[in-house]
Amino acid sequence: MLKEIYIRNLAVIKEAVIPLTENLNIFTGETGAGKSILINGINAVLGHRSSKDIVRTGCDKAVITALFTEISDELGEKLDELGIAHDDSEISLTREINADGGSVSRINGRTASASTLREIGSMLINIHGQHDNQILLDSEKHLQILDDFGGDNTLLEEYRSTFRELQQTARKLGELKKQEQGRIEKIKYFNEIISDIGDLNIEAGEDDELEKEYRNAKNSEKTIISINNAIRIITDEEAVNDMIVSAESELSAYTDDDEELSALYERLSAVEIELSDIASELEKIADRVELDGQRLEYLSERLELINKLKRKYSADCEGLVNLYDNACKQIVMLESFDSEIKKLSEKRENLLHTVTEQAKALYEYREKTAEKFSKQVTAELEFLNMSGVIISVKHEKGKLTINGMDNIEFLISANKGEEPKPISKIASGGELSRIMLALKSVIADKDSIPTMIFDEIDTGVSGKAAQKIGIKLREIGKVRQVICVTHLSQIAVMADNHLMIEKQIIDDRTETHVTQLDFDGRTAEIARIMGGENPSELILKTAGEELRKAINI
16 A cells, blocks of 8 residues: 655645555645645656656755555566565655656666556556546447456456467468468579579589689690600600710720719719609609590589579579578478468468357356446445436447457446436536446455545535545445545545645745644534635534544444
């Protein structure tokens, strides 16, 4: 529950600490005293949009802090999910609104976004203002109200899960069918790649190896000719050998007597042996360098084919290999297209059957819920001085949506025997307020939001109807903390905790103060509401009697 609100520099509220109890808390005060400012402050601390205009003139920022106790397990889990430290009993929300237009949000002292503050706030407080009566005028909102009353969303959640799966399946199926023409073109393209590249069985880097081998093959013929020429020159007896032999013959007669000539003779003999050895080595090399005309032709043709593909696909050999591999994978996927469409079509039909059956079950559940709803709300309206008014639920089948196939609209018969008509056509402002209170009453114990705020729920009502509203608010206050802003004494007397909002002039500036009233203070405030400023002794006495009477109700 909301235990305390701290406000500083919010419009005419300079500083206020507002204590709240767990049952029915009532705020009263003169028109313009600042009751709407209080509601704006609560909205701001719950993460709703705020304006810099609400910052007190001359101040740099407004601060609103709300302290909550007895937080639910669900809220504790959400805080854990968000990584926000907390104990099991308290949480504080703070909103600072700067005069320059910026704002800062905090949860338990940790900075948080306004959206996070709003998410957490929605789990703590439900605010009902005059504009919320418009929900009753919008038939599209009636289904949510009925489901809130039912309280069991098991069938709805199961239906929504299947419905979303059906949507996803239908969307994927539609996308595949749209791709049919593109699929044919892609198959043609990928088959061409497979035919072009697959037939050649290309390997990464093969072009470089082929170029190297081709260059070597082209040079083989020249190499062999040069080697053979060298061999012929070396071994030609009429040339080098004859010269060496002639030289040896000229020197041989003098080698015994002249050591120097003898050494040169030996060197000539060695040259003859070395040349013979060189010729032998060249012959071996010539044997290794083979000129294969067929291989050279193969290399030339394969290089031409590969280079043609490289130009066609703007890729090297490695790129061509990757293109081929990808084409093979894509063909497998594309050729399984028909079977995928068939499989998805069957899945869609099965899901459609399942979701239709679930929608029927949900419809039947809502039909029973609508009967209970009509009886309970009608009973609440009778208590709220709307005797003879009957609320009914127009329940028709429509197309399947995320919420089922139900079309729901609340109808009202204002007088016995009259045909029920849409609420928007016959309900007045005061009736709308009481109908909404009746709805809040029947669903008060069906959600986990601990605090309900009613801002001017008394609009358009008075007398006995106002008294009944006060009694009903106190009744709701037994299962939920209720905070209510009112102008009516019949509602104010029902308070468990009565707080008065009043303006005061301090140092030539207007300030709004919030005061928790005791019995005497309540008596004076109730008398003011009943009879205006400076109430008579009779009105004061009447106010006291009304308070005592209310305590015993």
